[in-house]
Amino acid sequence: MKIKKEEVEHIADLARIDLTEPEKKQMAKELTKILDWVDQLAKVETKEIGVGLKADLSNVWGEDQIQPFAETKSLVDSFPEKEDRHLRVKGIK
Amino acid sequence: MDLTTLTIKDIQTGYQKKQFSCPELVQAYLDRINDKDKNISAFISAFGEETVKQAEAADINNQSNKLSGIPYAVKDNILVKDKITTAGSQILKNYQAGYQATAIDRLQEEGALVLGKTNLDEFGMGASCEQSGFFPTKNPWNTKKVPGGSSGGSAAAVAASFCPFALGSDTGGSIRQPASFCGVVGLKPTYGRVSRYGLIALASSLDQIGPLTKNVEDAALVLQAIAGSDPHDSTSNSYQVEDFPKLLNQPIKGTKIGLVKEYFQTGLDNQVKEVIEQAVNQLGQLGAEIKEVSLPDIGYALPVYYILMSSEASANLARYDGIRFGQNQEAEDLLSQYRKNKAKGFGPEVKRRIMLGTYSLSAGYYDQYYHQAKKVQKIIQTELSQAFSKFDLLVGPTAPTTAFALGEKISDPLQMYLSDIYTVSANIGGLPAISLPVGLAGGLPVGMQLMADKFQESKILSTARQLEQQLDLKLNPPL
Numbered sequence: 001m002k003i004k005k006e007e008v009e010h011i012a013d014l015a016r017i018d019l020t021e022p023e024k025k026q027m028a029k030e031l032t033k034i035l036d037w038v039d040q041l042a043k044v045e046t047k048e049i050g051v052g053l054k055a056d057l058s059n060v061w062g063e064d065q066i067q068p069f070a071e072t073k074s075l076v077d078s079f080p081e082k083e084d085r086h087l088r089v090k091g092i093k
Numbered sequence: 094m095d096l097t098t099l100t101i102k103d104i105q106t107g108y109q110k111k112q113f114s115c116p117e118l119v120q121a122y123l124d125r126i127n128d129k130d131k132n133i134s135a136f137i138s139a140f141g142e143e144t145v146k147q148a149e150a151a152d153i154n155n156q157s158n159k160l161s162g163i164p165y166a167v168k169d170n171i172l173v174k175d176k177i178t179t180a181g182s183q184i185l186k187n188y189q190a191g192y193q194a195t196a197i198d199r200l201q202e203e204g205a206l207v208l209g210k211t212n213l214d215e216f217g218m219g220a221s222c223e224q225s226g227f228f229p230t231k232n233p234w235n236t237k238k239v240p241g242g243s244s245g246g247s248a249a250a251v252a253a254s255f256c257p258f259a260l261g262s263d264t265g266g267s268i269r270q271p272a273s274f275c276g277v278v279g280l281k282p283t284y285g286r287v288s289r290y291g292l293i294a295l296a297s298s299l300d301q302i303g304p305l306t307k308n309v310e311d312a313a314l315v316l317q318a319i320a321g322s323d324p325h326d327s328t329s330n331s332y333q334v335e336d337f338p339k340l341l342n343q344p345i346k347g348t349k350i351g352l353v354k355e356y357f358q359t360g361l362d363n364q365v366k367e368v369i370e371q372a373v374n375q376l377g378q379l380g381a382e383i384k385e386v387s388l389p390d391i392g393y394a395l396p397v398y399y400i401l402m403s404s405e406a407s408a409n410l411a412r413y414d415g416i417r418f419g420q421n422q423e424a425e426d427l428l429s430q431y432r433k434n435k436a437k438g439f440g441p442e443v444k445r446r447i448m449l450g451t452y453s454l455s456a457g458y459y460d461q462y463y464h465q466a467k468k469v470q471k472i473i474q475t476e477l478s479q480a481f482s483k484f485d486l487l488v489g490p491t492a493p494t495t496a497f498a499l500g501e502k503i504s505d506p507l508q509m510y511l512s513d514i515y516t517v518s519a520n521i522g523g524l525p526a527i528s529l530p531v532g533l534a535g536g537l538p539v540g541m542q543l544m545a546d547k548f549q550e551s552k553i554l555s556t557a558r559q560l561e562q563q564l565d566l567k568l569n570p571p572l
Contacts, residue, residue, distance in 0.1 A: 007452075008448070011448050011455065012448065014451050014455060015411075015435075015447050015448060015451040016411070016414070016431045016432050016435065017432055017435040017444065017447065017448075018432040018433055018435070018436035019436065020436075023441075023444070027445065027448055030445060030506055031448060031449060033506075033507055034399070034445075034506065035449075035452075037396060037507060038396045038399060038400060040396055041393060041396050041397065041400070041462075041465050041466060041469050042465065044390070044465075044469050046468035046469060046472070049468040049471050049472065060331075062324070074175070074189070074192070075191045077189075077191075078188065078191055078417075078418075080416070080417075080419070080421040081421055087416065087417070089416055089427060089430075090424060090425070090426050090427045090430050091426055091427065092426060092428070093426035093427070093428065
């Protein structure tokens, strides 16, 4: 299946990533090639396979326990932009 | 005595006999890194004097610690507190780790010392280290060849004797394939065996931390130190951590080994095939019962892997939006800031996989791609568990070729993906697997993969150990 430039733009919107025109062109070509190869999975008969995607692992339960987190300062220090202890972000348009 | 060629066990013996001190050993590695890493580029950062200071304080006579005074290197997607951790990406080039990975904590408790952080394909996405956002790493056996990836820096560092061992991470073969290319031992433990707290996530249902070492015994020592459940990682498993080094001499006689027929077909380099077949013969001579086994659906593991891994990566990497991580690009509003940050910070392979994953999860394509891949994963898991009802180990080559040339596959993503063809099934099945060097083809190392059922690392390690002793290769790159 050929991936068109419009589809690349739609996916880039969903992924919230800007692509340049040459990148879009290249991406359309490469995704087409990769998906053509992946399409071999369509041949596999999976009707009998349960639709639930539950992992075959059991849950690990535990009591909630409060543990002090000592690294708050280093996390705040790593904010790109901040005011006091608050992370500053751009406005939503 | 050249201290840098020693294994962990050799170092421990040297300490006991007081042949050298810990600072002397650390200095020997630092000197070698200074001297040789300009040709290899295994390290993104080396800590230098700081490690020497830790070495001066190290208590190498402390017998209760398993790795007292043993230096090591860490793949730069594993957090060492207060150190820059880049994951090989420009987007994290200034990111200072605010906390520390559990695997590093455990090695620290056992007395091990970090020498530095090693190069990788950006966020672990690659099979050659050429996708690093900084520079490519070269193979110590031939600097025109790639070291493999994504843990290429860790594999090259061990092969080049910059450290006795290194940590890597393996999502689809990222410990084993570079181990194969560089002629070192690389072990991917069972999913859940080692805590991934503090590992920068690529695909959370597949990622696993493991050791790269000079021999199997050292892999057992390191695995024992880092394995076990961790309250910080709910996918870590409380399955018993055996005394892996003690179990290395379990008898090989009667071990049932399945040779995966599909791993010896088209695409496998003839010279690699020959080396693997010779090693299989040696396993037979050691008393293993060897039979061919066909896994007809195993070929689907690679496309399944690329859909699942990309889907999970597209979600995991959404956080690099310049708000909490990444550089703050000038933008008018929040959304355009997200978009600009990712555009500027991510390399081409990361963008490709985010796009592929977003596509597989998007409305209209989810059933066809992600859901179908999950179902086929189940089929493969069933096939593997049936095989392990008949066999103790499944064996084959780790990779279809030896190390390829720098630049050879970089412009063809699909060709690069095929490097993982034999390794991904262990991740798809959540199984442990090792790559053991078993010979040279055209002057480059060849790795054999041994895979076992969940939590059966001791079977892998004991068989690999005895084959290693039988082969007695003494592989040293001409560096």
